[in-house]
Amino acid sequence: MFFSMLGYAFVQRALISGIFIALSCAALGCFLVLRRFSMIGDGLAHTGFAAVALALVIGASPLAVAIPFVMLMSLGILRLGGKTTLYGETAIGLVSSLAMAAGILLASLGGGFSVDLYSYLFGSILAIKESELILSIVLSTVVILIIKIFYRYLFSITYDEEFAKVSGIRTGLVEKILILLTALTVVLGMRVVGTLLVSSLIIFPAVTALQLSKGFRATILIAMACGVISVSAGIIASFHLDLPTGATIVVVNFLLFVAAFIYGRMRN
Amino acid sequence: MREEKTLRAGQPGITVRDLHVRYGQYEILAGINFTVPMGDFLAIAGPNGSGKTTLVKALAGLLPVAKGEIIFSPGIRLGYLPQKTAYADPRFPATVWEVIASGLAARNIFPRALTPHDREQIGDALNLLQIEDLAGRRIGMLSGGQQQRVHLARAMVDNPSLLILDEPTGALDPHSRECFYSTLVHLNRQHGVGIIIVTHDVSAIGEYAASVLYLDRKVLFHGSPADFEADAAMEHYFGLHQRHEPHDHHRAL
Numbered sequence: 001m002f003f004s005m006l007g008y009a010f011v012q013r014a015l016i017s018g019i020f021i022a023l024s025c026a027a028l029g030c031f032l033v034l035r036r037f038s039m040i041g042d043g044l045a046h047t048g049f050a051a052v053a054l055a056l057v058i059g060a061s062p063l064a065v066a067i068p069f070v071m072l073m074s075l076g077i078l079r080l081g082g083k084t085t086l087y088g089e090t091a092i093g094l095v096s097s098l099a100m101a102a103g104i105l106l107a108s109l110g111g112g113f114s115v116d117l118y119s120y121l122f123g124s125i126l127a128i129k130e131s132e133l134i135l136s137i138v139l140s141t142v143v144i145l146i147i148k149i150f151y152r153y154l155f156s157i158t159y160d161e162e163f164a165k166v167s168g169i170r171t172g173l174v175e176k177i178l179i180l181l182t183a184l185t186v187v188l189g190m191r192v193v194g195t196l197l198v199s200s201l202i203i204f205p206a207v208t209a210l211q212l213s214k215g216f217r218a219t220i221l222i223a224m225a226c227g228v229i230s231v232s233a234g235i236i237a238s239f240h241l242d243l244p245t246g247a248t249i250v251v252v253n254f255l256l257f258v259a260a261f262i263y264g265r266m267r268n
Numbered sequence: 269m270r271e272e273k274t275l276r277a278g279q280p281g282i283t284v285r286d287l288h289v290r291y292g293q294y295e296i297l298a299g300i301n302f303t304v305p306m307g308d309f310l311a312i313a314g315p316n317g318s319g320k321t322t323l324v325k326a327l328a329g330l331l332p333v334a335k336g337e338i339i340f341s342p343g344i345r346l347g348y349l350p351q352k353t354a355y356a357d358p359r360f361p362a363t364v365w366e367v368i369a370s371g372l373a374a375r376n377i378f379p380r381a382l383t384p385h386d387r388e389q390i391g392d393a394l395n396l397l398q399i400e401d402l403a404g405r406r407i408g409m410l411s412g413g414q415q416q417r418v419h420l421a422r423a424m425v426d427n428p429s430l431l432i433l434d435e436p437t438g439a440l441d442p443h444s445r446e447c448f449y450s451t452l453v454h455l456n457r458q459h460g461v462g463i464i465i466v467t468h469d470v471s472a473i474g475e476y477a478a479s480v481l482y483l484d485r486k487v488l489f490h491g492s493p494a495d496f497e498a499d500a501a502m503e504h505y506f507g508l509h510q511r512h513e514p515h516d517h518h519r520a521l
Contacts (some may be wrong), residue, residue, distance in 0.1 A: 003371070034360060034361075057335045058509075143479040148377060148379060151377075151379070152356075152369075152374075153374060153379050153381075155366065155370055159360065159367065160350065160368060161331060162350045163348060163350055163370075163371075163422070164370070165330055166328045166329060166330065166346065167295040167370075167372075167373045167374055167426075168373050168375055169374040170377065173377070197327035210359060210361055213361050214405070214409075215361060215362065215363040215366055215406075216361050216362045216363075217366070217405075218361070219361040
């Protein structure tokens, strides 16, 4: 039965794109969670929702509008948190709610919530197209490669930003890179689990890995493995049990976290 | 402005001239002048809010200089131990080895991969601080004293000629504090590493420092610990400090 489902092209597309997106979400999540910036995923997903609503109103490709728009907004959130008296989380909250409101208004102007808009709100990985599959593979690979290239600097600014500055790292630039990669990944993740659940792809694998590992590199690798397991198991389970895929992926992530938490407690 | 100039050999390691640092409109440091010779062990002391941390952050390049200048001798390499790393977050998943590796300075936009030479340097730093057995341990699970040794190893891994430490012993018990200072003395005397340390620890100033800079937004004293002890104007400040000192002093100042 498992192998028969793999015969469907749409399942193959869902699994491959889901795995690539899960890998980049999980890797980024480790830095974001430890930098107390994990809710940025939620905030950016909401801005992504506004961008998709705009794209549908003007008849453009949702991803073509959402990717640059969300990347721009991510820099805006960073600037709001850094250059004003707002705390980072407050900046996320402001931009997030405003973007959601804008998305709802735009959807209303466009004649209400369409099937396309719903698919971005709740995710529709089983409906992913060939072109979106290729885009997911290419962009996720780019994200993972950039994380690999900047790994040492990303670790330094995450562990001790002040020391990183003294040792010559351009911390502002590295932070911008991190936030832009997050924006890119969030837009891709919206297709998998939807706007409302995308932050789970970022947060759950990271916090699960934190229960298990003592080193940073190992944490990232475990998080990536958790991301792949949850997306794969979620897609397979939702297919067989006829459940919404995005929500099932989140539930699998939660179960992995509970298992890791119990194991971590027993080990300590 | 903070700049590096070419100086002739034999000249001071750091020269600070008419340094002013501001937070918004509030001037924290107002016209600081002093010179630190290479290989010095300088203790920076002063009451709370006197600008000690501001001064070392300006020296480390973390704060902009509103007026004046900080001149480093050519080739000087800074090592830095920030105040906040007194205790690492116990949940942070980093091994001691990973933390020390992060001390290898970044000189390019793109980081380079660790070379065998870098790994050798990390091994040397572990050996220097006698923490080889901790290399694979999670940093947050170590004691405060062990963590500070790890952070000192991180500051030392790139072979700095001058270490700047901001209240490194504040969170340590007396025994760990003694061990930490002994290590600093070893680095200073055996390896020739210059030390600039912010401290409230009066006994440490008397026992280990070669010179003292007493600060209260301006430099009130700069000289040897013995002269500092003899300075009548300083008696008032030290008297206050000594009353708050929790442990026995090896030497009364």
